[in-house]
Amino acid sequence: MTSPTPAWPSSAHAASTTIRCTTADAVLLGALGLAAGAALGWFAPALAGAMEGWSWLPFAGPVETFARISTSGGGFMHVAITGVLAAAGLVLGIALLDDATVTVDDRAISIRQKKDTTRWVRAQVAAIEVTPRSFGRCVLSLRDARDADLIRAELDLSADRIVAGLEKHGWQVSGAH
Structure with missing residues (x-):
């Protein structure tokens, strides 16, 4: 008997990726x-x-x-x-520096804004959209299977860095990134 294929990538990238404002910012x-x-x-x-x-x-x-x-x-x-x-x-x-943090691994996404952290597992997230805004800001939107927003967060983080972190862990990203 074979085991079913997991819904997430292999643990080759088991360590999480954290995206936050850089020292240069x-x-x-x-x-x-x-x-x-x-x-x-x-x-x-x-x-x-x-x-x-x-x-x-x-x-x-x-x-x-x-x-x-x-x-x-x-x-x-x-x-x-x-x-x-x-x-x-x-x-x-x-x-004025935003303390938002996005942490991604193969199984979950966590977003911390103003000391509140929310976490979603892969099974909860059906679609991810990252839309760049002006001055290095972006909008990160996570949606469930019914296409309802789990979160729509405007972040002072680079859209490219968020997309790279998500794709590194096998998450599918749509949007104008």
């Missing part, structure tokens, strides 16, 4: 945040000075106070404001 977002914060800090005193006479602004008082503070103490306050806003931009840039 984190460095790029941090650098962009740092540069934006530094630029804002450098030009903020000039912008506040130009806006000082605009009494119709709902926040005219804080703008005037900021303009006075930024011009006091010579160039030191200007450098200090630039440094503080550059640091704030760095923190914001890193905070």
Whole structure:
């Protein structure tokens, strides 16, 4: 008597593949945040000075106070404001980094978003679609046999990396990848 052929590939690729944001993504977002914060800090005193006479602004008082503070103490306050806003931009840039993770093996797919992990075994997933979006984002859609979405997740991950990980473990992928 022969055993039935399994519904998944052989265990040649038994180890799982994990797709997450790369270190380069984190460095790029941090650098962009740092540069934006530094630029804002450098030009903020000039912008506040130009806006000082605009009494119709709902926040005219804080703008005037900021303009006075930024011009006091010579160039030191200007450098200090630039440094503080550059640091704030760095923190914001890193905070914007998506912590989504897709883990694939021969038998299951797991998607972790915002500390919630959901796992589907191969028998639950009838179709997978990966659709690239702008700025390195993609939409990963898993569907069951009735063509109902198990999940439709917009991820800050490369569509090509997700497709490669799925295909490495024998998953069929459709979509505009």
